[in-house]
Amino acid sequence: MGSTSRNQIYLVTGGCGFLGKHLVQMLLEQEPDLAEVRVFDLHLDESMRHLNRVTLIQGDITNPEDVRTAVQGANVVIHTASLVDVWGRFSPEKINAVNVCGTQNVIEACVSEGTQYLVYTSSMEVVGPNTKGDHFYRGNENTPYKSIHELPYPVSKTKAEKLVLEANGRPMKGGKHLVTCALRPTGIYGENHPLIKEFYKQGLLTGRWMFRAIPASVEHGRVYVGNVAWMHLLAARKIQESPVSMGGQVYYCYDSSPYKSYEDFNMEILRPCGFRLLGSRPLIPYFLLHLIAFLNVFLQWVLKPFFTYAPILNPYTLVIASTTFTVATDKAQRHFGYKPQYTWEESLSRTVKWLQEVDTQTQAGK
Numbered sequence: 576m577g578s579t580s581r582n583q584i585y586l587v588t589g590g591c592g593f594l595g596k597h598l599v600q601m602l603l604e605q606e607p608d609l610a611e612v613r614v615f616d617l618h619l620d621e622s623m624r625h626l627n628r629v630t631l632i633q634g635d636i637t638n639p640e641d642v643r644t645a646v647q648g649a650n651v652v653i654h655t656a657s658l659v660d661v662w663g664r665f666s667p668e669k670i671n672a673v674n675v676c677g678t679q680n681v682i683e684a685c686v687s688e689g690t691q692y693l694v695y696t697s698s699m700e701v702v703g704p705n706t707k708g709d710h711f712y713r714g715n716e717n718t719p720y721k722s723i724h725e726l727p728y729p730v731s732k733t734k735a736e737k738l739v740l741e742a743n744g745r746p747m748k749g750g751k752h753l754v755t756c757a758l759r760p761t762g763i764y765g766e767n768h769p770l771i772k773e774f775y776k777q778g779l780l781t782g783r784w785m786f787r788a789i790p791a792s793v794e795h796g797r798v799y800v801g802n803v804a805w806m807h808l809l810a811a812r813k814i815q816e817s818p819v820s821m822g823g824q825v826y827y828c829y830d831s832s833p834y835k836s837y838e839d840f841n842m843e844i845l846r847p848c849g850f851r852l853l854g855s856r857p858l859i860p861y862f863l864l865h866l867i868a869f870l871n872v873f874l875q876w877v878l879k880p881f882f883t884y885a886p887i888l889n890p891y892t893l894v895i896a897s898t899t900f901t902v903a904t905d906k907a908q909r910h911f912g913y914k915p916q917y918t919w920e921e922s923l924s925r926t927v928k929w930l931q932e933v934d935t936q937t938q939a940g941k
């Protein structure tokens with residue numbers, strides 16, 4: 576175990592997604608040993624095809640053969656492919672198939688193809704917030720917390736993370752052993768973040784006024800996508816150099832983004848586009864938010880035969896937004912020398928610049 580090779584082949588599953596694209600870009604810019612990045616995704620972004628050293632592979636993570644072919648000859652796999660769904664857009668069976676069975680396929684492919692290193696993109700949701708609303712205030716990887724998983728997405732991420740960590744040390748042909756680790760981002764933000772675009776669009780409907788719904792004192796962990804990508808790259812490098820210390824470990828993804836409520840944080844990005852947040856306290860009573868959230872569930876059920884009604888607000892997203900979940904840790908720095916690549920100011924200004932471009936295009940298209 577533990578030799579680094581030149582001319583490395585990386586496989587990024589979900590490489591055309593929000594995080595995946597930033598990760599591919601980061602590898603191209605910052606990995607001197609890189610020979611090729613294989614970008615495996617169900618939905619390919621054809622604009623990535625022209626990139627030097629990038630190979631686009633269209634495939635389904637739930638299909639073991641697709642995964643095995645993509646893994647063949649790769650040195651490292653960074654597995655980010657997932658269905659990110661806390662809104663009931665996909666069935667529980669589908670989420671399980673992609674997030675859990677897909678991860679098992681990646682593990683089996685690594686073992687059968689002799690690819691020794693696997694970095695898995697997990698999620699803070701493996702820990703919490705739980706549906707009881709217990710706060711997790713600036714905790715680290717060892718902070719005790721009562722995790723309760725009910726929804727398909729957190730259930731699936733928890734199962735998948737467990738599979739990945741349990742696979743660490745699995746024997747492979749040639750006397751090698753599989754080495755795995757998992758990174759747990761909190762709420763990722765940055766250029767092309769789909770959710771902030773959704774909040775932007777909703778804000779346009781109310782004349783760029785937003786209405787505070789959650790108390791400002793509730794802290795929500797956020798991390799810049801460029802730093803999440805950087806952390807994956809460093810973990811992928813170090814896991815090859817120090818498999819014994821990195822194997823089987825989990826790391827929260829963190830950077831210097833400020834601790835704020837979900838809405839106050841979003842306002843940092845939306846304010847420069849002319850948005851305003853009304854109310855220093857919640858303007859909508861909590862019981863009313865709850866009622867709307869439950870009404871949304873009811874409507875989703877009624878409308879199911881016709882189309883998928885999946886608004887942002889439901890009882891689960893309400894609990895997550897209303898419960899403090901922030902991390903304060905230096906484990907990634909101690910284990911693999913992680914320091915954020917982007918300061919908070921840079922992270923914010925890159926995200927704001929992107930949203931301002933979206934805004935200009937939206938206004939021009941009116």
Ligand SMILES: NC(=O)c1ccc[n+]([C@@H]2O[C@H](COP(=O)([O-])OP(=O)(O)OC[C@H]3O[C@@H](n4cnc5c(N)ncnc54)[C@H](O)[C@@H]3O)[C@@H](O)[C@H]2O)c1
Pocket residue numbers: 588589590591592593594595615616617618634635636637654655656657658659673696697698699732759760761762763764
């Ligand atoms: N966005 C966040 O705030 C956040 C926070 C914590 C963890 N994560 C994790 O980070 C990872 C990336 O999330 P993201 O926000 O970039 O999501 P995303 O939806 O933008 O990207 C996921 C990618 O996986 C691909 N994919 C889905 N099903 C597939 C299948 N069957 N076969 C092959 N590819 C498939 C999608 O096409 C997509 O490109 C996920 O594992 C997610 O759980 C995200």
Ligand SMILES: CC(C)CCC[C@@H](C)[C@H]1CC[C@H]2[C@@H]3[C@H](O)C=C4C[C@@H](O)CC[C@]4(C)[C@H]3CC[C@]12C
Pocket residue numbers: 659661697698699700761762763770788789795837887888891892893895896
């Ligand atoms: C009550 C409304 C005003 C606001 C609702 C916001 C809500 C949709 C947001 C709040 C927190 C968000 C989640 C959080 O950032 C972390 C993750 C983990 C990741 O693995 C998947 C995405 C997810 C669940 C975010 C989804 C959107 C949430 C719930």
